Amino acid sequence: QKILLMEKKLLLIKMKINIKDKEIELKKTFRSYVIYESITDKIFNPKTMSDIITYFYSVVLSSDRNLELTFDEFIDWLDENEDALNDFEQWLTKINEVDSQFQSKKKEKKTKEKKS
DSSP: OHHHHHHHHHHHOOOEEEETTEEEEOOOOHHHHHHHHHHHSSOSOOOSHHHHHHHHHHHHHHHOTTOOOOHHHHHHHHHHOTTHHHHHHHHHHHHHHHHHHHHHHHHHHHHHHHHO
16 A cells, blocks of 8 residues: 555656657656766766756657757756746655655565565
């Protein structure tokens, strides 16, 4: 039941963007990490503004694999949509909070199972 509740919470945390005449619902996936790491040639650990923007771009690409979007086009879109980066950071924070809660619940469950 707790896992189902966490999944429902994740479903409620949605972010959609409109880019190149397409509405894209963003998804945090392993593919976004792979794209980020292939673009940056470094392990996923965004710290700078450039890192966060690159990760945002990676999430967009991974959320719609048919989207043809260059990094320059994405930067232009960000310039035209000033609130998008802030919205992305807030969305990511919420997703990470739920992920963290989910992981701690899983650890608690494993600890209880080992004690039994």
